[in-house]
Amino acid sequence: MIARNESPAGDGEPTRILYCRCAYAKVVPADVKEDVLQSLLESGANFEAVPDLCEMSARKDPRLKDWASSCGAAATDSSEPNSDPPVKIVACYPRAVRWLFHAGGAPLPEKGVDVLNMREESAAKVASALGVPAVAGTPSEGESS
Numbered sequence: 001m002i003a004r005n006e007s008p009a010g011d012g013e014p015t016r017i018l019y020c021r022c023a024y025a026k027v028v029p030a031d032v033k034e035d036v037l038q039s040l041l042e043s044g045a046n047f048e049a050v051p052d053l054c055e056m057s058a059r060k061d062p063r064l065k066d067w068a069s070s071c072g073a074a075a076t077d078s079s080e081p082n083s084d085p086p087v088k089i090v091a092c093y094p095r096a097v098r099w100l101f102h103a104g105g106a107p108l109p110e111k112g113v114d115v116l117n118m119r120e121e122s123a124a125k126v127a128s129a130l131g132v133p134a135v136a137g138t139p140s141e142g143e144s145s
Contacts, residue, residue: 015085015086015131016048016067016087016088017040017046017087017088017089017090018048018067018087018088018089018090018091019036019037019047019048019049019050019090019091020050020052020053020089020090021037021052022052022054022091022092022118023052023055024054024055025052025054027092027119028091028092029118029119031123032119032123032126033118035127035134035135036118036123036126036127036130038135039126039134040132042132042135043133045131050063053091053100054100057101057103057104058104059104060104061104064101064104064105065105065106067106068101068106068107068108068109069106071085071086071087071108071112071113085112085113085114087112087113088129088130089113089114089115090130091116091117091118092119093117093119094115098115116129116130123135
């Protein structure tokens with residue numbers, strides 16, 4: 001499924017959301033992954049969930065090129081210099097995600113993509129960046145879990 005959601009800026013431009021379950025490396029805290037996924041599901045947002053970007057990169061999955069090309073096209077089409085990136089990738093470290101796409105033969109452009117880091121950010125902060133409400137009971141920034 002190609003994921004499309006109204007952009008949080010409310011400008012009518014679709015935001016594509018790619019959610020990585022990080023199924024094999026187990027480096028993202030399980031509670032953060034599950035809370036972000038639940039936030040997306042409860043919000044009704046359209047998104048594409050993939051089992052593991054690391055594995056997709058190793059297999060050179062052609063979907064990586066689809067995602068990378070939509071980032072570049074969206075960045076070219078954007079007339080607003082400060083608008084929200086139209087593609088949001090929910091995974092781990094931005095530098096790692098960029099490297100995975102590059103290694104998979106689909107380098108991400110500099111503009112048009114926002115990588116949200118579930119390894120270091122709270123589920124509430126990631127949900128906010130996606131423009132969806134956090135799951136009830138999800139600790140916000142600064143709260144302990």
